[in-house]
Amino acid sequence: MAKTASASATAPFLPLLLLVLLSPSTAEIKSLTISSDTRPMILLEKFGFTHTGHLTISVSSVSVITLHPTSPQPDPSLLGFFLLNQESLLQILLEIQQNPSLCVLNSHYITHLFTFADLSPPPSASLNRSFPVPSPNEYSLFFSNCAPETSISMSLVTHLFNLEPDGYKNFLSAGQSQLPFLYFVFAITYFVFLLLWTHICYTNKLSVHRIHLLMAALLLVKAINLICAAEDKHYVKVTGTPHGWDIPFYIFQFIRVVLLFTVIILIGTGWSFLKPFLQEREKKVLMIVIPLQVLANLASVVIGETGPFIKDWVTWNQIFLLVDIICCCAIIFPIVWSIRSLRETSKTDGKAARNLAKLTLFRQFYIVVIGYLYFTRIVVFALRTIAAYKYQWVSNFSEEAASLVFYVIIFYMFRPVEKNEYFVLDEEEEEASELALRDEEFEL
Known part of the structure; x- marks a missing residue:
């Protein structure tokens, strides 16, 4: 009793x-x-x-x-x-x-x-x-x-x-006073990244596909989102209120997340540079992810603008977490479909070296995406939980640094170049790659 x-x-x-x-x-x-x-x-x-x-x-x-x-x-x-x-x-x-x-x-x-x-x-x-x-x-x-x-x-x-x-x-917590400067530095970094990407696209304009333009838009929105975050935190730090900067922050955060998931899905399907269209199942993934991101953004606004005093605050956190997990799982499927399609095509079209290179590329892309999602969802949460309150900014820095590394790797892998090592191979390599492909199939 x-x-x-x-x-x-x-x-x-x-x-x-x-x-x-x-x-x-x-x-x-x-x-x-x-x-x-x-x-x-x-x-x-x-x-x-x-x-x-x-x-x-x-x-x-x-x-x-x-x-x-x-x-x-x-x-x-x-x-x-x-x-x-x-x-x-x-x-x-x-x-x-x-x-x-x-x-x-x-x-x-x-x-x-x-x-x-x-x-x-x-x-x-x-x-x-x-x-x-x-x-x-x-x-x-x-x-x-x-x-x-x-x-x-x-x-x-x-x-x-x-x-x-x-x-x-x-008015910022002791562990968040560094955030305005931190976000501003990352925003400048992304603007420089965008200029470099624009230069690469212009230099190799004959190899530019629609996906590269979408990737440029992603960089621009990410940079603007960070500028809004920096201004939002700065005004909160000085005056105690964001002076309206929270509204554009949430808008560009929503656009940025939708663009990021869309780019990952489109790259995973091979759209634009491997094929000019999307299959029905790939369209369904987009139609699922985008409405879910609308719901996730709504939950994010409620969580950020109200606070833990409302009765449903935990519920909104659970909604955000559930939607985020569903979206992270959904964007993996197109990559898996592309890997499976390339593996089957390699057996029939006689272009072993090229298909093996594409297969290798998408496997690397799959690993990078999984690593990025794991780090930003699990490792960053662990850092936020265990770090001393004075060092809460470390989790924000880790998340932004991981995102920047992810962007750099993905943009490098799928950059527009005249002779991309993954897509243009000499015929002399075909015979040697046949054996590597057989070994690849045997391992699978």
Whole structure:
């Protein structure tokens, strides 16, 4: 019975552990509205503070309603705000297991801010307070409702920031202050990459296919997306609000992701440089991936613009993750189809060396795509999870660096050249490649 009671007591708090792990350190001046919420704990923000960290909370329009009209009004000291670092969250879960009736606001593992007992009397029921952070760390800002069978409605405005040596407020988390410069450097790199790609296409214009023009568009959109990301983070860092830069960021992010998946699918099918058309099944892959990316972009906007305080925040994260996995799996099929088609064609058309080279190319392309997806989805997530809060920018740098390496490899493999080693081979190599092809088929 004791184990059952402990399990039921900690059950409502287990999703919070998932929330804290999933939610990145956010920033900005946030305006939140909570309406008729019965959750015992609500994660509002997560932020990395330095030794000059400060927090300001403005609460207004507070309303506490009991779910049963005959129930007395709850003790206002049972509802309040506190800060909690990730290490202390585990301690609190253990503490609640040992004492299921414990109110989190009474735990000595939290940094207590204030309760509803400190609010001005009704009808205003409001409060505006600032707090220095006791010690540098990554903290989660929580609201706790220890009064059973009550619902809470209120409006919140939060300011989380670190003071710079010159006295200015830095509204970016301690691990994200480097992001504006980081994104700007990568944006310049992609613009240089685009100029180099344009030069290669112009120099070899007789070998340029439609896919090469689409690849140039991908570079342009990627560079603009990074510029928007840099400006977005810069304005958040300085003013606490993105000043509208988040809108073009999400637009170009959507276009960039759709273009990237489309380019991978089209290269995987051999479109434009191996064949001038798409088969029906390849069109279906595109028709599946693009609408899914619309859904993924919608989930990304909800996740980025709301925050973990909304009830469906975990659900939107799960939707984004599921859609991303489906899209990553879908783009692999055209590459596999091309490899299988080249393998079968090699047996019948007598051009062993050329088909073996194409087969080798698409196998290398397959390995590169798998490596890119694995690194950006799994390794980057692991870095984001295990890295100290001051070095959260390392995961962003790793993701952008991996993307740049992926682009360079793919663009080099499928560059427009007059005599591409993969597509134009001397007839003298045919006989020697026949034996290599047989060995290839034997291994398969």
